[in-house]
Amino acid sequence: MGTITQEVSLSQVRFFSPIGFYEEEQVLGNEFFVDVSVRFPFENLDAEDLQNTLNYAELYVILQEVMRPKRKLIESAAQAILMEIRTRYLFTEEITVRITKTTPPFGTDSAHSAVCLQYKR
Structure with a gap:
């Protein structure tokens, strides 16, 4: 008999x-x-x-806390989100964090840049 895996997610949370x-x-x-x-x-x-x-409301609070302070790289924000979830919820098996920047400063208004980190136990 197999196992059942549950996924809880938040999508396109704007900051x-x-x-x-x-x-x-x-x-x-x-x-x-x-x-x-x-x-x-x-x-x-x-x-x-x-x-x-x-509780996805708790996930939202983590995102708010991490996205609030000044940072140079979105990689550091993605890592902070991933590590906070891993620390707070020890039962997690996989975590995916993707942060998309809508207008990176390279001369166009139609590009998006993104960073994605994944954790697998």
């Missing part, structure tokens, strides 16, 4: 954050979209009990 390599980006800020998914074993002890899942 306006002071993250960017250039000082001007840290002053003016940039628009970002964050996607995070967390996979873990499904334990159907009581499907209506929040203790048997991962």
